[in-house]
Amino acid sequence: MRKIIHIDMDCFFAAVEMRDNPAWRNIPLAIGGSRTERGVISTCNYPARAYGVRSAMPTGQAFKLCPQLVLVPGNMDKYKAVSTCIQAIFHRYTDIVEPLSLDEAYLDVSACDLFQGSATRIAEHIRQTIFHETGLTASAGVAPNKFLAKIASDENKPDGLFVIPPDQVSNFVSTLSLRKIPGVGQKTAEKLAKLGLHRCSDVIKADLKILVREFGSFAETLLERSQGLDSREVHNERERKSVAVEQTFSQDLTTPEQSMQPLAEMYQKLIRRIERCEATEQIQKIGIKLKFQDFRQTTIERQHPELCFQLLQQLLVQAWLRGQGKAVRLVGIHVGLKSSGAQAQLDLDWMH
Template identity: 40%
Template sequence: MAAFLHRNFPRFHPFRMILHVDMDAFYASIEERDDPSLLGRPVIVGGSAEGRGVVAAANYEARKFGVHSAMAAARARRLCPHAVFIKPRIDDYASVSRQMRDIFEQFTPLVEPLSLDEAFLDVTGSESLWGASADIGRQIKQRIRAELKLTASVGVATTKFVAKIASALKKPDGFIVVESGEVQAFLDPLPVERLWGVGKVTSRVFDRLNIHTIGQLRQTPLATLSKLFGASGEHYWRLAHGIDGRPVVPGREAKSISSETTFAEDLADKEILRVWLVELVEQVARRLRRHEIKGRTAELKVRFADFQTITRSMTLAKPTSITQELLEAGMELLTKRLPVHHRPIRLLGFGVSKLDRSGKSQQSLFDRPDRDRQQELDRVADQIIEKFGKLAIRRGAGLDKNGE
């Protein structure tokens, strides 16, 4: 991979230059930074030492034992019994993420966040101010290290797809630049599983066809791939040829507030999915209340193992930021609105739209008797979390297996 490390790029390019910045073990690294006694020890964020819940993140020491996100905490405990389990502090992680965003926007306004810990940056128009795209990538890494005391891995390329792969290959603290004329040489040796959308099932099909690398896939006729995979066949073919014309889309005023997570392994366990949904709903509800916003439509986003993505939504009786009301809607969507027989899930997201920023609280004849009590519970919970961190309070799923 040395051939693709930083070279002296010309200052101007006739094509887009895109950075993918991906923080290294983000949640766990923040915990290590804030508590130096954790350094050198396996750290698992999420779940508990007693084996309850699921893993949200793991540092590299824990990953050596096979621990990864979305794994049941009980299994993580068996794999790494001496690990330190820490409750997530999502609000703290979000605060660090905003600091990262501030650094990015000093170099370019074209920033597209993907999650709290990663983003695409289009730096094509920034080279006249900050130097070549590779130099910008290095400056961003240095700023993150100096100001946040964290490390990031950066991929630099002419497309989102290639930049994202490049950022992942030398983690942690990685830095890879792929020049426009070397895209195929960069992609060809990589395993076909590096392509977006190639999961376990698709990988087994490729294995039967003796297609193990992106280069081998690239030599496969498009007609053959389309016959085998339908519309996804062209998707694989285009990526194998380094074709990805998607622009970096900077953030705009939010029309919705949402949170989502991609699992390291596809999940079919309904109870684990319910636990993750509780976490996502709590994040969204706290953000709504923090910004004095309410939402009228609850939305569930699901991406299955075959990369099919669907959304399900429902309109609420009135705009709300009450956690319990949003949780009830989310559970309804998860347990009753998905196909009866569906593939395992690789991504789960929850959000609200049709936002009301008026800050007013209108009463109605349909208000539930316990609504004031739920609002007070949320207010107290928010205060406790703000003062003592998320470790101080934890919401159970609170619903039966039918979501009721």
């Protein structure tokens, strides 16, 4: 039985700014791009969230909800430095740490002898240490697996701790909303709701044939998570799965032709990023993403072993057609990379 902790810093970027400028502590504050340049909110503090401001929200919309919002452009170098300090704290308790971003990580403390091996007390001590050394608060979830630990860390936010003991897993997941399961977005949730499936307990009672018919391979994940099961291990190193470049435009683009020049510029930038990552030989697919004026988005990918500008142009036109005349506010291009495991298997097969 694993003992997994998920640590999630509370409104991390905003919290760092509030720590360094106490005058901002009790007023609505957000980190993000300018509202005059089609910016997006990166994160915001809890006073701002009370007005409905959220991460990934267009900055202009955030100001409509909260006209008195204080907007800070952010300082990524400073946030990375603080994150490095926090990651160092994690490693005092276990070497099995999987960072998800600058402000959250999984820790496997199954073999940790501190506090008589109590994952709950370890998590609480980590939170206290982070606050003592950085002045920032963190929320923590403790559970037998990654799926439940991540959900638990969100239960008592901010500055909270929530524990799901092994003998309470069944009770906890029985009433859990299916929207909490990673991979269940708005469309999947609507599809589940039409089948009368709203909570994990509903999936357990559902007809397996219907689940497979409607959700394909994702049906297996639905069933496992609905039982509180997750066999994924905490990995010390995260493998890069993709490299991407995106551009949000100050004015909506109205024709595919208008996006061709930005596409060429992003293409050159993507080449440089791939070279820096030393991933040229790992490319297995390339793709285009468009975000339309109504903020809906579409992605088209094709299997291809190398970057190809002509193919990206074709995919761009196809993506525009999906918009059925809608203007475009963002264009993105990306490559998907082979996993090291997949490459190793290919090499072994070749030897035979």
